[in-house]
Amino acid sequence: MVLLTGGQVSMAISSAIVFVFTSALFFSGYVLQQRSVKGIQDAIKPRLPPPPPPSTLPTPLASSMSSSRLFRGAPGSKGHAAYQHYISHQQPGVTVDWNRLAYVQLVKSHDEVCNAIMLFGELHRLKSPARRVLLFPQSWALEKQAKKGEYADPYLDTSRRLLRMAARRYRVELRPAEPFVKGSGLELPASYSLASVFRLVDYERALVLATPGLLLDATPLDALLAFSPLSSFAALQTSPEAGDAWSDLLLLSPSTELYSSLSEVQTKHPSSDLELLHGAFRESPKIGPPQSGHHLVSSISMLHEAEAGFNASAFLTSSAYIRFSDPKLPGPEYDVPYFDRVRARPRNKDADWVWTKLYGNFAQKRMDICGLDLEPWREGMEDGLR
Structure with a gap:
């Protein structure tokens, strides 16, 4: 039988404590690392849109189904052609080659x-x-590169x-x-x-x-x-x-x-x-034209036609893409004089809020993505204002 001295026992206990805490620190670091890696992977991987269920x-x-041949089924068929196509993509083993x-x-x-x-x-x-x-x-x-004089x-x-x-x-x-x-x-x-x-x-x-x-x-x-x-x-x-x-x-x-x-x-x-x-x-x-309140593409010109009861939040959440086809301004990339811009604003106050917000967002994204300010308004473009 080997008798341990008090110093050896103390050292063994200290080593055990160090080992336990070191192991705990290692495993906690490993878990945090895996979570970070997964978070990075989730952040950079593409977002794959699943085929929507039949109910939606x-x-x-x-x-557009009621008016578009693109989504119209053959005579006597059940449902629309697009519906059948979606169903086929819900079968196991069917993938999309992006x-x-x-x-x-x-x-x-x-x-x-x-x-x-x-x-x-x-x-x-x-x-x-x-x-x-x-x-x-x-x-x-x-x-x-052009030479001097060219x-x-x-x-x-x-x-x-x-x-x-x-x-x-x-x-x-x-x-x-x-x-x-x-x-x-x-x-x-x-x-x-x-x-x-x-x-x-x-x-x-x-x-x-x-x-x-x-x-x-x-x-x-x-x-x-x-x-x-x-x-x-x-x-x-x-x-x-x-x-x-x-x-x-x-x-x-x-x-x-x-x-x-x-x-x-x-x-x-x-x-x-x-x-x-x-x-x-x-x-x-x-x-065809949307009938369910959802739009693949909405035009900012719709805001000039807004009537009482216009829902600003619904307009933004129901639109996938908003095109700046504004009949009263030449384009969102131009810095139009203040009074011309005021005359071009929608009359409905809620539509005016959305209109102003969208133009502001466009100007900010233009700066963030391209590093460009708005183009100055040039003479001769007054005919674009109506």
Whole structure:
């Protein structure tokens, strides 16, 4: 039998205490580390929109079912085509390849660059899992630094800086776009067309939103991009009064054949983007006007029509994307003189609060994302005020 002295017993007890507390500290640190890692993973991983259950078949999309061929089932079928498509995606083993889906923006001039990047910045913040593609004139990538005495594009450096920032910060894929009509001379903005999106054949589907605008909720747009029935082309019709003015949202499936066909038509009969696409897809599905109080795209012009009882909170929470198509101002990127802005405000006080808030938010995001102030109001633009 080995007898321990008092010092040895004291040392053994001290060592045991140190071991216990060290082990406890290690395990607590390990648990905190795992929680931190999980928190970081949750923060950076994409937000995947699940197919909505039948009881809530998706509100922003279901709003158009009564008037849209895109969501109309075949005669005698049960439910709508979109409903059946959603059900099929709820089956085990069916997944969405988000690498084949993309939000696409085409910028034709320098003043459109920040508006497009602001949209991509919000998609990144809201964790949209779809890819982001920005098409820009190829001359911006080819043009070299002007020598002394030569004409230099004064805005080119700013646009290049913003493009590089978008690729680095928001994982935007930059793709130079060729002039849509060959031999058109100077590469003016009109030389480029939204039909160029059809050349992106490495994507199954592309969604184009009109800018400038503010993205409030990416989930319904992601659901539209991922789960709506596949078609060559579909467009958003904002209201029954809009007629054929469905430029707010375009949903299309890229195709080399379609691009070649559109290029041929444009060469023979030059026209605007919307005239070209509408003529080619006149019988294609249209996403009809919302009827359930939810909107994929809302226009800020709706605030000028607000009547008594207008619900400001409902307007904001029910809109996924708000486009600044304001008939009384040239655009949210311009710093309009105070008295002109006052004359342009909605008459309804609650609508005026939302209107002012949205313009303020746009100006702040423009600074936060692009580092740009509002553009000064220039003479000659007074005709834009009505």
